[in-house]
Amino acid sequence: MSNPLIIAHRGASFDAPENTLAAFHLAFAQGADGIEADFRLSSDNEIVCIHDATTGRTADGNLRVATHSLTELRCLDFGGWKGRQWQGERIPTLAEVLAILPTGKKFFIEIKCGAEIIPPLRKLLTTTVIAAEQLCFLTFDALLLAALKGAFPTIKSCLNVEYHRTKLVGAWQPSTKEVLRILSNCGAAGLSSQAHRCIDTDFIEHLRSSGKELHIWTVDFLADARHYQALGVDSLMTNRPGFLRQGLFVATL
Secondary structure, X not given: OOOOEEEXXXXXXXXXXXXOHHHHHHHHHOOOOEEEEEEEEOOOOOEEEOOOOEOXXXXXXXXXXXXXXXXHHOOOOOOHHHOHHHOOOXXXXXXXXXXXXXXXXXXXXXXXXXXXXXXXXXXXXXXXOOOHHHEEEEEOOHHHHHHXXXXXXXXXXXXXXXXXXXXXXXXXXXXXXXXXHHHHHHOOOEEEEEXXXXXXXXXXXXXXXXXXXXXXEOOOOHHHHHHHHHHOOOEEEEOOHHHHHHHHHHHOO
16 A cells, blocks of 8 residues: 655645645644645736635635735735634745745645746746755646646646536546546646546556556545545645644554
8 A cells, every 4th residue: 555645735724724834834844745735926927825816715805816916915814714823924925935845845836827827937936946856736727737848847747637427427527538638638747636436446547557646635534545545646635734644654554
């Protein structure tokens, strides 16, 4: 049985406010092998760490990220909604997250906007001291993935996929065949998949025979984690990195 990497989804976001430096620091303190975080462009072309297009869900004010500057976004509190101890957390930039990434830890950079992020990404990543093998781009957009692969050939890119049941025949889509075709066409290094019953031994054998990685999100319960661990996935993305690490690896000692 393999030991998948434990990747903190938006940081240790069960305990701390998601996509903040506090959540990332806590993830590493809890023993995470890496972090996953979401990024968009502000109106002044700063790469900021936030999942949603607007700030209302995770801040004390509701601004549209793409139409406000970093200075304006930093006027908001991104921690207080999670608890008084987190008050004062500000929206971080990609540069600030890179600056706290420990040597050897993985960083999954999920792009939540379009190809307009590539020029500022290139400007930043050409000056970073982080090793390319520590980084991996994630996106739901196969065309954007191909563009990222072209712009950053030394950094892996994986395609995010979630599944939907078709109304006519009740089958889950995309099928294994469709996923493999899309991954091949866009040049993805692997699949970043929603935790789903579509991910079974047969699916994984097809992925492995194509040389693709497999990362699963979002896994917060031990029974699910053990299931995917037994299937041999490469990583588990979780809001509870400390809980999962203790439950999985203490049990296997």
